[in-house]
Amino acid sequence: MKFSVFIYSLVLSRFIVSSSDYCEGSSKGSVCSEESMQVSRNLLQATMRAVRVHAFGGPEALRFDTDVAIPEPKEKQILVRVHAAGVNPVETYLRQGTYHIKPALPWTPGNDCAGLVEKVGGEVTKFKPGDRVFTYKTVSGSYAEYTVANENDVFNLPSELSFQQGAAMGIPYFTAYRALILRAKAKAGQKVLVHGASGSVGIASVQLAKAYGMTVYGTAGSSEGLKLVSNIGARSVFNHKEPGYTDKIMEATDGLGVDIIIEMLANVNLQKDLELLARGGTVAVVGNRGNIEINPRLTMVKETSIVGVLFPPGAEEEKQQVNAAIQPGMEQGWIKPVIGKEYTMKEASQAHEDVISNKPTLGRLVIVI
Template sequence: MRAAVVRSFGGPEAIELLTTARPSIKSDEVLVRNHAAGVNPVDTYIRAGQYAKLPPLPYSPGKDGAGVVEQIGDNVKHVKIGDRVWYGSELNSSAQFTAVKNAFPLPDGVSFSEGASLGVPYLTAYRALFHLAGAKAGDVILVHGASGGVGSALMQLAAWKNIEAVGTAGSEQGIEFVRSLGAKKVYDHTKTGYVDEIKHDYATGFNYIFEMSAHLNLNTDMGLLAPRGKIAVIGNRAETVINARQLMATEGSVFGVALGLSTNSQLIEFGNSIVSFLRETTFRPIVNKEYPLEDVGRAHKDIMSSKARGNLVIRID
């Protein structure tokens, strides 16, 4: 089979296009013939060898994918050969075939590229919003950086459950995009004075803030919390300086989000809930750009751009 392969950790140039053996499956796994694979920032950290849990070399980049079930293990009952499926939080998705533990139905009307955009972004957003934060109808949340993959998933999932969601973005295009996701209001986080605008409009603060760039915004977020509000740190690329006294003023708190700490039963719960979300709404992942398999390295560069909007996808079929 054709596969993008990393044989030594490094930059995007470490990704090679090779012909490799089709993977074998265990009794509780399925073999998916991939039509599309997702690209996420975490893929670049793993490829560079800068992630807490690294796969054994060689491996194929990517944790998300969508395709058709080619083969099932003896103990698999939830899907059958020929089913359209999506998966996330796995490994080796940038290849024609991937052995997968948790495969979820891809509803009719959802494309393979959209399905490949569900895994890391929507599973992370679901874990953060519902499992860890416990957000519910009537809450008011701020998604600080709402135009990316996880941010846009948060906005859609919040709208699904009638949670008032406010977002920020860094361009006119991004602002219009976030509005289309069901945002109550959107602010330009590159504009001087935008924090004062937020404080004026939401003087009582936010129950939850979901932060994609904690190294830039964590201290600001602390001043935007409602009493006993919480900040979820989903993305961070450097150290930051904070004034913790702001947390004392609201009895607020900060917690991290790590999809990799989910148990398998939790991932199954999250995945099944996302299937329900797709069936109950017209919301879909936003596919910003698609790449051929040989351009995985280019996609790894683009996903780290500050202008990244929506999701990037590798087309394999």
């Protein structure tokens, strides 16, 4: 009996010591925090901490649960130990129950995250335990210590990026690439305006457009935002809260307008966008929060187009295309996600308030797990 207890204690101690691996990439830089020790204890108990919604409502509906079952990956799925999770506006709509899709309750928010592969299903071929990864989408939600994702929604995270930056890759950069390259058909040499360039998708759009040889103009709503957008590669920046800023954009383009506009708030800016477009130009609508009245004649006179942007369900070939395009950028340094603010899991409700507030946005909001 004493021998059995000794063996169990030895195995347990080795398991807990190994949990220091989970502390890599911690924003606090600690070798092994109390939180990671809790992860080790939870693994033995097959439970984890997670932020969940038990009833639709406001930010207060986000509840911090400490005894959630760790999900088990199926044959083509991967269990990821989450280090950081991105916060997206759509998650606030889902939390409220006002989105066209209503998740089953209790529900864990979150799709894009970054961390380490903990376990793989029997048919997974691209990854192994210990790999650094980021996700575009998850099955079980990413506001949790562990999440399950389909293999095709998991991608390699180069060592050049932190886990927090990895949590800014999935939805922002995939959306920006789809808007710019796949929907707007942007080409080298064209003029691109990113309307709302200091947020996570805006930053991604500026970096991609510059890397692909386009002339980039960007707007932001604060001096800090303008400085950020300029630093990441925009030729000229404009404060979209100042009267007459669209006149300044036209002046910067010698009165010709821009070829492509990546629009983050169409219900406010779409009419202005149509006035700013050059002949044959395109507005790619990434974000919208209401209705707006526009003059369709503007599209006729200059034969311009308005296209919506939303990754369709599946779209496996396109996701692989985007990943192939952005991996070199992460490795070579021309893709550098900007983190605006970090939150703990217990601060998820504040993150939801901030992501849809009217305050100027500066980079990606992430929850550090």
